[in-house]
Amino acid sequence: MAKAYEKIADDLRQLIRQGEELKPGDRLPAETVLADRYRYSVPTIRQALGVLQAEGLIEKRHGRGNFVRMPRRLVQRTNERHQWEKDRAKATEAERRSTGATEHDTGLGVDDLIFSAEYQETHADEGLAGVFGVPTGTPLVERVYRTRYRVEDAPFNVARSYLVRDVVAPNPDLLDAACEPWPGGTQAQLHTLGIELDRIVETVSARPPTVEETEELGLTGGVAVMTLRKVSIDVDGRVVEVSDVVLPGDRTELTFTTRLARW
Amino acid sequence: MAKAYEKIADDLRQLIRQGEELKPGDRLPAETVLADRYRYSVPTIRQALGVLQAEGLIEKRHGRGNFVRMPRRLVQRTNERHQWEKDRAKATEAERRSTGATEHDTGLGVDDLIFSAEYQETHADEGLAGVFGVPTGTPLVERVYRTRYRVEDAPFNVARSYLVRDVVAPNPDLLDAACEPWPGGTQAQLHTLGIELDRIVETVSARPPTVEETEELGLTGGVAVMTLRKVSIDVDGRVVEVSDVVLPGDRTELTFTTRLARW
DNA sequence: GAGTGGTCTAGACCACTGT
DNA sequence: CAGTGGTCTAGACCACTCC
Incomplete structure (x- = not known):
């Protein structure tokens, strides 16, 4: 049988x-x-x-x-990058330029990673409007980032980051993709607006990839993607950034450390 | 074409x-x-x-x-359950019995969930020994937990939790599956030994399910599983528990909140 | 051009489900 | 029992890769 x-x-x-x-x-x-x-x-x-x-x-x-299949290099990402990035947001530009959060996570140098960014303006759909707490249709800045290892073809993540346009408009550089990669990352960008983050909420799921994701991330066979939605909340409790990251499930490891208050 | x-x-x-x-x-x-x-x-x-x-x-x-396919009930799990569980570990037994961390995450009552536990003794393989920082072959207590909704057939998670036997041996109840479900969970169990947790490190990945997992979790088609390894570290920096959880990728949402220190 | 996997056919027979 | 999907055959022809 x-x-x-x-x-x-x-x-x-x-x-x-x-x-x-x-x-x-x-x-x-x-x-x-x-x-x-x-x-x-x-x-x-x-x-x-x-x-x-x-x-x-x-x-x-x-x-x-x-x-x-060749074993692929593991992609690691921790939640300690957030505090690390926050600490650096106020450092000098030279310091910030020397290395980024992804290098911090992966232990690589800035030359090992290749990075691209596209900016465009969109409008908040129902889902994003709900998260930001703004009316549907509010103008947003959508930024698409792709990161890959220099030695590999396919990117290991694609991130779509959203900001409320009117919030970031006071600094026109934040509307210009030519300023990427911004030394110090998004928290440094927000710092130029006087915004300080209080906490970051990340939600992780897994699902089958769409056809586009299969091509873009160089997936093969039945490999799933992990989706990570990162919501950044400032010290006034306002949602200031929402970022949707798509990661290849078979080569990504996400680590979250939760520190507990003492008895 | x-x-x-x-x-x-x-x-x-x-x-x-x-x-x-x-x-x-x-x-x-x-x-x-x-x-x-x-x-x-x-x-x-x-x-x-x-x-x-x-x-x-x-x-x-x-x-x-x-x-x-019928849409399935979403399984949610947050990292705030850890602090919540820690706070409750010192509460009275009646309080602890009233609700558990999974109910806290899902917003359900204790009667909506069905829960089973098996205990057995094993020995640390290389991987676990490395995480615990003990010699390979050290006796461990392995506990297998399955949780499901009362209204559904398949469990929504299978967790394998490991403790070093000699560490928990002082309290014989911790070696006895008949004491499950232990009111207040693992942190309450560890509290009986005078162990206080300092932090919890969780690592998440996704991969195709094995044949057994497909059957056990009632998966279908190309759905992936998410794996979550939870490592609990006590105030002395010692690893006291390692727990491997397998979750159905298509119906699980993990949320992690990272609080940032102020400037 | 030779060799490879990708798509598709038109069936046969088996195993499972419900009546 | 009838109806369903599951397994398997023995090919045909197409599309891609590399020499």
């Missing part, structure tokens, strides 16, 4: 896990060859390979073959 | 999203009927349905049909 495609998948998984016959980066035998070897038809082999793809063990490359 | 299965998937997705022809819980037409309607073979229809399944839009039920 054992299903053929599961048996084949088990067998190949074994070979990959042991790592002797099939190492990361290796090409698997062609599907026709596997069909011949296992004495099953090609569609059945493909079904087995589909299982391994969903598990993130192999990667299908059209016209080239099926490959054992 | 548009691929047939994508066109079919788009069309069905449309019907589901509009929610007029196909509402949550509805059965889709049989695959043979769809094949006839769209003038494609059954395998092609199945491929299209596979896309929708991976997106979590439909659910395949063997022998019954393909169904539009």
